[in-house]
Amino acid sequence: MGRETVGSANQGRLQVEVRTEGPSEVLTPAGELDHHTADLLREPLEAAIARGRTRLVVDCSELEFCDSTGLNVLLGARLRAEEAGGAVHLAAMRPAVARVFEITGAGAVFPVHESLDDALE
Numbered sequence: 001m002g003r004e005t006v007g008s009a010n011q012g013r014l015q016v017e018v019r020t021e022g023p024s025e026v027l028t029p030a031g032e033l034d035h036h037t038a039d040l041l042r043e044p045l046e047a048a049i050a051r052g053r054t055r056l057v058v059d060c061s062e063l064e065f066c067d068s069t070g071l072n073v074l075l076g077a078r079l080r081a082e083e084a085g086g087a088v089h090l091a092a093m094r095p096a097v098a099r100v101f102e103i104t105g106a107g108a109v110f111p112v113h114e115s116l117d118d119a120l121e
Contacts, residue, residue, distance in 0.1 A: 013031045013032045014037035014041070015030045015040075016044055024119075025056050025057070027056065028058075030062035031062070031063070031064060032064055033063060034066075035067065038073045041058075046077070049084060053086075055086050056089065057090075059092055059119075060091060060092055060094065067100075071106055074090070074110070075109070087111060089110065090112045090119075092113070092115050
């Protein structure tokens with residue numbers, strides 16, 4: 001499986017790394033995903049779909065916080081990926097982030113994986 005770093009974005013509280021691993025586009029947000037930083041994840045998700053990369057894996061292992069705006073970014077990407085025949089997979093969620101998905105029920109609409117390796121299989 002080839003690894004290629006496509007790019008990254010940083011706005012203080014959130015950094016997003018984007019890379020390609022086989023058929024998957026892997027996005028790793030690190031920090032806090034909220035109203036002020038949501039575009040840093042939205043833009044690479046939308047760009048990946050526009051390039052035809054519809055198997056998206058969000059590695060949540062470094063995501064410390066996610067509010068409703070961040071959740072909406074992921075839900076929107078999920079809809080666009082599914083329209084293009086793909087999916088958004090979530091991997092390695094920390095307990096605080098997993099709780100947001102549990103409380104809202106959003107975890108039921110995403111394939112959720114214990115680890116990044118599981119998501120890439």
